Amino acid sequence: xxxxxxxxxxxxxxxxxxxxxxxxxxxxxxxxxxxxxxxxxxxxxxxxxxxxxxxxxxxxxxxxxxxxxxxxxxxxxxxxxxxxxxxxxxxxxxxxxxxxxxxxxxxxxxxxxxxxxxxxxxxxxxxxxxxxxxxxxxxxxxxxxxxxxxxxxxxxxxxxxxxxxxxxxxxxxxxxxxxxxxxxxxxxxxxxxxxxxxxxxxxxxxxxxxxxxxxxx
Amino acid sequence: xxxxxxxxxxxxxxxxxxxxxxxxxxxxxxxxxxxxxxxxxxxxxxxxxxxxxxxxxxxxxxxxxxxxxxxxxxxxxxxxxxxxxxxxxxxxxxxxxxxxxxxxxxxxxxxxxxxxxxxxxxxxxxxxxxxxxxxxxxxxxxxxxxxxxxxxxxxxxxxxxxxxxxxxxxxxxxxxxxxxxxxxxxxxxxxxxxxxxxxxxxxxxxxxxxxxxxxxxxxxxxxxxxxx
Numbered sequence: 041x042x043x044x045x046x047x048x049x050x051x052x053x054x055x056x057x058x059x060x061x062x063x064x065x066x067x068x069x070x071x072x073x074x075x076x077x078x079x080x081x082x083x084x085x086x087x088x089x090x091x092x093x094x095x096x097x098x099x100x101x102x103x104x105x106x107x108x109x110x111x112x113x114x115x116x117x118x119x120x121x122x123x124x125x126x127x128x129x130x131x132x133x134x135x136x137x138x139x140x141x142x143x144x145x146x147x148x149x150x151x152x153x154x155x156x157x158x159x160x161x162x163x164x165x166x167x168x169x170x171x172x173x174x175x176x177x178x179x180x181x182x183x184x185x186x187x188x189x190x191x192x193x194x195x196x197x198x199x200x201x202x203x204x205x206x207x208x209x210x211x212x213x214x215x216x217x218x219x220x221x222x223x224x225x226x227x228x229x230x231x232x233x234x235x236x237x238x239x240x241x242x243x244x245x246x247x248x249x250x251x252x253x254x255x256x257x
Numbered sequence: 258x259x260x261x262x263x264x265x266x267x268x269x270x271x272x273x274x275x276x277x278x279x280x281x282x283x284x285x286x287x288x289x290x291x292x293x294x295x296x297x298x299x300x301x302x303x304x305x306x307x308x309x310x311x312x313x314x315x316x317x318x319x320x321x322x323x324x325x326x327x328x329x330x331x332x333x334x335x336x337x338x339x340x341x342x343x344x345x346x347x348x349x350x351x352x353x354x355x356x357x358x359x360x361x362x363x364x365x366x367x368x369x370x371x372x373x374x375x376x377x378x379x380x381x382x383x384x385x386x387x388x389x390x391x392x393x394x395x396x397x398x399x400x401x402x403x404x405x406x407x408x409x410x411x412x413x414x415x416x417x418x419x420x421x422x423x424x425x426x427x428x429x430x431x432x433x434x435x436x437x438x439x440x441x442x443x444x445x446x447x448x449x450x451x452x453x454x455x456x457x458x459x460x461x462x463x464x465x466x467x468x469x470x471x472x473x474x475x476x477x478x479x480x481x482x483x484x485x
């Protein structure tokens with residue numbers, strides 16, 4: 041995996057999208073890496089662990105956005121692999137639905153997208169709603185979708201405030217959906233998932249497969 | 258790090274005939290050298306809380322410890338001494354004295370102590386004016402400076418007595434976004450350079466999300482207390 045990681049980081053650092061996609065797809069094609077490991081060990085860390093002096097280097101945001109864009113492209117290219125893996129023995133029942141979203145004003149959606157794909161891999165019918173989900177629209181959609189789980193990904197810790205409000209409104213609204221939360225915002229606030237009113241905290245996205253095993257029964 | 262501010266069961270009631278409780282038993286500990294924000298809607302109680310922390314107002318009940326000293330039992334003179342030596346204030350409106358120059362405004366908290374500025378104080382004022390980048394307007398009267406320069410002068414003034422704590426109530430509320438960003442970066446660099454504890458009340462989420470801890474006050478209670 042280290043070789044794939046090094047090649048991918050080199051491509052990302054040089055903002056070579058074509059090469060970045062090739063490295064990842066070749067690795068998947070040759071079964072050198074599992075998709076979940078590609079997401080959680082290579083793509084995610086490549087964004088989170090990237091360092092830039094945001095105070096002195098005015099190109100940091102520019103570069104960060106390009107890196108995110110390249111990672112997003114890689115993930116889109118991975119979709120056929122997700123479809124191919126859905127018959128995996130670890131899969132949950134296919135009629136169990138999940139809506140994956142970010143709370144209002146949370147614009148970091150790549151983590152949520154990864155979670156949505158991992159739910160799909162685990163056999164769930166996952167709908168990726170996306171970043172900055174307006175609460176009122178979401179509540180309307182809930183009436184029709186009534187998902188088994190609502191998974192909320194929070195990166196910016198300020199958005200824990202909005203997350204708490206969102207969950208409170210979802211619960212007031214009724215419905216039987218269970219609320220799952222996770223994301224970088226909980227790193228320094230590991231017990232805060234209870235405070236925001238969630239039912240389940242995903243510390244590690246791989247725990248989705250354990251959840252799938254439970255839901256399969 | 259030790260706690261520099263500790264509030265225990267702080268309640269504040271306004272009125273004598275019709276009593277309105279605006280803080281309902283706040284418990285809060287703030288570590289030395291921390292850089293935190295307090296957010297909340299208008300009327301939530303955050304400014305009342307800030308005034309109590311800053312000894313500008315007294316709680317109806319509860320205990321406050323500032324830098325190891327219990328202030329709720331102090332008399333007015335003792336409080337004024339703690340306030341002037343331990344706490345610096347920055348407000349949305351700078352409250353500079355218009356007939357004084359930037360330099361004279363900066364050394365004002367020292368002169369309030371009734372002392373003639375020493376060579377060291379003058380040097381500190383110059384250093385602070387360099388840090389906040391207002392040396393070029395040090396001889397300007399307050400009205401002859403831009404909004405950003407006025408606020409940076411107010412920040413230098415808040416720091417002249419080398420306070421352990423800076424309480425900032427909407428410090429960027431009156432500034433455009435570029436100037437807000439500069440003032441915020443300045444406060445952050447002062448926190449790092451001098452280890453000064455910053456408690457910032459703000460409505461601006463861009464400011465709050467860059468602090469290390471966010472406390473949300475709602476209806477006189479702490480409803481969120483989160484760390485970055």
